[in-house]
Amino acid sequence: MAVLDQFRLDGRVAVITGGSRGLGRAMAQGLAEAGADLILIGRDQQSLEAARHELAALGRWVAIVPGDVSTPQGAETACEQVLQLNRPVDILINNVGGRRLDVAVEDMPIQQWQELFDLNLTSALICSQKIGRGMLERGRGCVINVTSIAGPWVTIPNIRGRHYETAKAALTALTRAMAADWAPRGVRVNAIAPGAFLTDANRRWFTIKPEFQREFERRIPMARLGEPAELAATAVFLASDAASYVTGATLIVDGGYTLW
Numbered sequence: 001m002a003v004l005d006q007f008r009l010d011g012r013v014a015v016i017t018g019g020s021r022g023l024g025r026a027m028a029q030g031l032a033e034a035g036a037d038l039i040l041i042g043r044d045q046q047s048l049e050a051a052r053h054e055l056a057a058l059g060r061w062v063a064i065v066p067g068d069v070s071t072p073q074g075a076e077t078a079c080e081q082v083l084q085l086n087r088p089v090d091i092l093i094n095n096v097g098g099r100r101l102d103v104a105v106e107d108m109p110i111q112q113w114q115e116l117f118d119l120n121l122t123s124a125l126i127c128s129q130k131i132g133r134g135m136l137e138r139g140r141g142c143v144i145n146v147t148s149i150a151g152p153w154v155t156i157p158n159i160r161g162r163h164y165e166t167a168k169a170a171l172t173a174l175t176r177a178m179a180a181d182w183a184p185r186g187v188r189v190n191a192i193a194p195g196a197f198l199t200d201a202n203r204r205w206f207t208i209k210p211e212f213q214r215e216f217e218r219r220i221p222m223a224r225l226g227e228p229a230e231l232a233a234t235a236v237f238l239a240s241d242a243a244s245y246v247t248g249a250t251l252i253v254d255g256g257y258t259l260w
Helices: 022-033 045-056 072-084 110-138 163-185 200-208 210-219 229-239
Strands: 013-017 037-042 062-066 091-094 141-146 187-194 250-253
Touching: 013 022, 013 110, 022 037, 022 045, 022 091, 022 229, 037 045, 037 072, 045 062, 062 072, 072 110, 091 110, 091 229, 110 141, 110 163, 110 187, 141 163, 141 229, 163 187, 187 229, 200 210, 229 250
Parallel strands: 013 037, 013 091, 037 062, 091 141, 141 187, 187 250
Antiparallel strands: none
16 A cells, blocks of 8 residues: 555544534644545534535545533443444543643632533543444444643643643553553554644633743744644544554644743
């Protein structure tokens, strides 16, 4: 097989949580352009419908599953809906996550800490269990967890609420542990650790706090934030046969932020 052909995903089905907006939407675009059919999970019906319309125009089969995987029950329910579609899943991207709360460690209520851990860690575990089981039975497939440079490598300055760094560090460790367990059974597990990207949510945030964007850019050797489309090729690589000998890895995509 020619090198570029190894990146094709024709005939494969990918599930992406949070796939209708932000980085999830960009990765969905990349996988669809590489030939994959898609199942998008998201909370917002309108954005899901828009994503389905746009991606189906590429000639792909696209299904949408409205659901909130930030809670254990929500994650289980969404995955059950995916399985009811009766399309064997080859690729799972656990993309849902976020900070959502800016509270100092010493003031963080335990209930909120647990809820945010469910958002950033437990959701990925449950989706991997529910969707990954079929991969294990078939002896092939791949899981991609979206972690962050925050946690395993850096602590973001001037932000409170270290639940995010802690959960993302744990997700990075879970990626390695799952990779070790599932590799002999034909399923690869890897992670992508994004730095700062200009998603719509971040653009709104930087409008409110432009000094925060400038601080981020000052710390990035490439002197700019990433565009969501720049993450898509990384997802395609990890999902494809081009990465057939890659498991347990975390690919950092951050413009060099972690070099300092």
